[in-house]
Amino acid sequence: MILRLAVSSLHNRLLVSALTVFSIALSVALLLGVEQVRTGLRESFSNTISGTDLIVGTRVGKLQLVLFTVFGIGSTPDNIDYETFDRYRNHPAVAWAVPFSLGDSHRGFRVVATDATYFEHVRHHQNRSIQFVSGQPPKGLYDAVIGHKVAEELGYRTGTKIVVSHGMSAGILDHDEHPFTITGVLDRTATPIDHTVYITLAGMEAIHAGWPANVPVDAGNHSTATRDVNHQRAGETGEGEIQIASITAFFLGLNSRIDTMRLQREINSDKSEPLLAIIPGVALSALWRGIDMTDSGLKAISGMVILVGLTGMLVSLLAGLQERRREMAILRAVGARPGIVVRLLLLEAAALTFCGLLGGLCINYGLLALGRPLLESAFGLVLPIRPPSVIEWAYLGVVWSAGILMGLAPALNAYRNTLVDGLSVRV
Amino acid sequence: MAPTAANTVMGHRESTPSSGGVVEVDRLVFSYPNPGRKPSSPILHIDSVKLFHGERLFIYGPSGCGKTTLLGLLAGVLEPDSGMVRILGEDLGQMSRASRDAFRAAHIGYIFQMFNLLPYLSVLDNILLPTFINDKRKSKIKRSPKEAAVALAESLGLGDQLHSRSSELSVGQQQRVAAARALIGAPEVVIADEPTSALDADRRREFLDLLFEQCRAVSAALIFVSHDRGLQTMFDRSVDLSELNRAVTP
Numbered sequence: 001m002i003l004r005l006a007v008s009s010l011h012n013r014l015l016v017s018a019l020t021v022f023s024i025a026l027s028v029a030l031l032l033g034v035e036q037v038r039t040g041l042r043e044s045f046s047n048t049i050s051g052t053d054l055i056v057g058t059r060v061g062k063l064q065l066v067l068f069t070v071f072g073i074g075s076t077p078d079n080i081d082y083e084t085f086d087r088y089r090n091h092p093a094v095a096w097a098v099p100f101s102l103g104d105s106h107r108g109f110r111v112v113a114t115d116a117t118y119f120e121h122v123r124h125h126q127n128r129s130i131q132f133v134s135g136q137p138p139k140g141l142y143d144a145v146i147g148h149k150v151a152e153e154l155g156y157r158t159g160t161k162i163v164v165s166h167g168m169s170a171g172i173l174d175h176d177e178h179p180f181t182i183t184g185v186l187d188r189t190a191t192p193i194d195h196t197v198y199i200t201l202a203g204m205e206a207i208h209a210g211w212p213a214n215v216p217v218d219a220g221n222h223s224t225a226t227r228d229v230n231h232q233r234a235g236e237t238g239e240g241e242i243q244i245a246s247i248t249a250f251f252l253g254l255n256s257r258i259d260t261m262r263l264q265r266e267i268n269s270d271k272s273e274p275l276l277a278i279i280p281g282v283a284l285s286a287l288w289r290g291i292d293m294t295d296s297g298l299k300a301i302s303g304m305v306i307l308v309g310l311t312g313m314l315v316s317l318l319a320g321l322q323e324r325r326r327e328m329a330i331l332r333a334v335g336a337r338p339g340i341v342v343r344l345l346l347l348e349a350a351a352l353t354f355c356g357l358l359g360g361l362c363i364n365y366g367l368l369a370l371g372r373p374l375l376e377s378a379f380g381l382v383l384p385i386r387p388p389s390v391i392e393w394a395y396l397g398v399v400w401s402a403g404i405l406m407g408l409a410p411a412l413n414a415y416r417n418t419l420v421d422g423l424s425v426r427v
Numbered sequence: 428m429a430p431t432a433a434n435t436v437m438g439h440r441e442s443t444p445s446s447g448g449v450v451e452v453d454r455l456v457f458s459y460p461n462p463g464r465k466p467s468s469p470i471l472h473i474d475s476v477k478l479f480h481g482e483r484l485f486i487y488g489p490s491g492c493g494k495t496t497l498l499g500l501l502a503g504v505l506e507p508d509s510g511m512v513r514i515l516g517e518d519l520g521q522m523s524r525a526s527r528d529a530f531r532a533a534h535i536g537y538i539f540q541m542f543n544l545l546p547y548l549s550v551l552d553n554i555l556l557p558t559f560i561n562d563k564r565k566s567k568i569k570r571s572p573k574e575a576a577v578a579l580a581e582s583l584g585l586g587d588q589l590h591s592r593s594s595e596l597s598v599g600q601q602q603r604v605a606a607a608r609a610l611i612g613a614p615e616v617v618i619a620d621e622p623t624s625a626l627d628a629d630r631r632r633e634f635l636d637l638l639f640e641q642c643r644a645v646s647a648a649l650i651f652v653s654h655d656r657g658l659q660t661m662f663d664r665s666v667d668l669s670e671l672n673r674a675v676t677p
């Protein structure tokens with residue numbers, strides 16, 4: 001009965017009710033949006049690499065290792081002996097191993113030398129593999145594959161010839177005697193992969209082959225070829241003749257995740273070479289905690305957004321109350337207890353907030369569906385469409401309770417009014 | 428004058444105490460809890476008012492003499508400082524606030540001066556409002572409440588407006604809906620607070636005739652307050668509140 005009264009009463013003030021619902025809905029949509037961006041940021045961040053169990057590099061800091069292997073930021077002065085890599089590749093616990101070397105660049109984009117296993121095993125965003133828009137992994141000595149952004153910004157296609165520079169700036173030490181041919185373009189991943197040029201390990205050895213061992217090592221910091229007898233005729237070397245001496249780091253995938261910790265310990269205590277193995281997930285969340293301020297900033301914004309929405313509702317409920325004193329007097333005259341009046345108003349607040357929540361969900365998911373491609377291409381932010389998470393449900397619950405609590409103010413106000421007014425209404 | 432024909436018909440009603448009054452007021456003092464004024468200045472001080480079964484009492488009073496306050500006290504919405512209001516032999520002062528509300532719902536029909544209706548409910552739902560709130564009021568209706576409401580509306584000439592929204596009615600129609608609401612479920616007492624003040628002379632007469640007829644039909648006692656002395660001849664008895672109220676200092 002009270003429900004029916006509340007519904008009719010809200011229906012009677014349709015415009016104001018609708019506006020109130022709309023303002024709550026907007027706040028809720030924004031709250032959910034901010035929350036989704038927050039978790040999306042975090043996930044995009046920790047999804048930069050997926051499927052890899054261990055990242056192994058030389059003894060630099062954990063943070064540094066993550067930064068240069070996953071995000072392509074910074075570098076490392078030391079290299080790992082290729083034999084060491086080979087030893088771990090053949091370790092019984094290891095399913096696959098991807099070696100790679102860093103140190104060169106092309107017009108500001110990082111060059112990564114690796115082999116075909118990289119494209120096969122390295123994953124991003126919940127096990128999505130790297131896809132080719134065109135072409136295939138680099139096979140020949142001077143083959144190169146470019147990420148989506150590289151292709152987009154420099155306008156490259158398969159067949160384009162490019163020159164790789166030593167270090168991170170072009171023009172100082174260009175390997176212009178050995179141009180590379182683009183044999184493949186990668187699809188968008190919304191990760192640093194998009195900003196990378198891939199060549200073969202052999203290719204990288206080859207372009208550095210003719211150099212005196214000490215110069216490039218000091219100038220840059222990447223793998224150097226062991227210049228054995230075969231490498232006297234630099235520039236004409238075939239792939240078969242090049243031996244890879246060292247790499248910068250490698251990724252490991254294990255047969256069973258259970259072995260991760262054990263193998264990590266084993267690598268970290270390797271006697272033959274000082275190595276550092278990290279678990280990507282752990283390192284990434286440690287890194288995320290480091291930039292926690294974004295997180296709490298976004299949370300604070302959410303809180304304020306909701307506060308504004310609920311204050312709007314409080315204002316409209318309180319404003320409506322004054323003109324409803326007559327209504328309250330009528331209800332009192334037919335014998336409604338003040339409690340019924342209070343319940344009526346609480347019910348209205350609950351109903352308004354509930355509609356606001358529903359509306360907010362609709363707006364949020366609608367905008368998410370529409371804005372997803374834009375967010376992904378403009379910011380590399382991948383927001384999945386999925387049912388609200390536990391924390392989002394919790395937010396919705398909190399908003400609803402807060403809405404009802406807000407309804408308590410006008411309800412108590414009305415209660416006081418009914419007792420003072422009695423059956424006469426001085427309006 | 429008091430025992431009307433209807434009263435004898437309705438002899439099976441709840442027994443009233445020996446004094447025989449449906450409504451009895453005894454040394455009633457009331458002051459509004461107003462911090463601005465001295466607490467010792469009552470605005471109402473009435474020695475005695477008595478109303479019998481089915482009786483129609485006209486209370487005359489110019490504005491500001493405490494009419495609405497008296498009605499609030501009779502309806503049990505306001506609480507007196509001292510003295511007693513008894514309805515159907517039961518002392519309202521002895522009841523809790525909640526049971527006073529329930530008692531009002533069950534036994535008293537109330538008609539306001541104007542704006543009697545919830546604008547968002549239909550005419551029918553407005554008439555049924557007391558039965559929504561109180562089960563006793565509902566149980567007193569032999570037929571379904573809806574049938575009773577329709578019958579009541581028809582006898583008050585509202586048959587065509589049952590499903591209109593209250594806000595679409597004329598003032599005269601609204602007051603008749605209010606009368607129907609006050610009368611549904613046959614309350615023993617109907618209290619009307621200047622219900623005709625917004626009506627012209629013809630409508631006023633018509634409204635009163637209908638109200639009396641329906642009160643007689645359920646043998647409800649009627650307390651009718653107005654500042655319009657012209658109406659008092661239509662009632663069984665009339666009192667002047669400004670004479671009755673000893674608190675008024677003109």
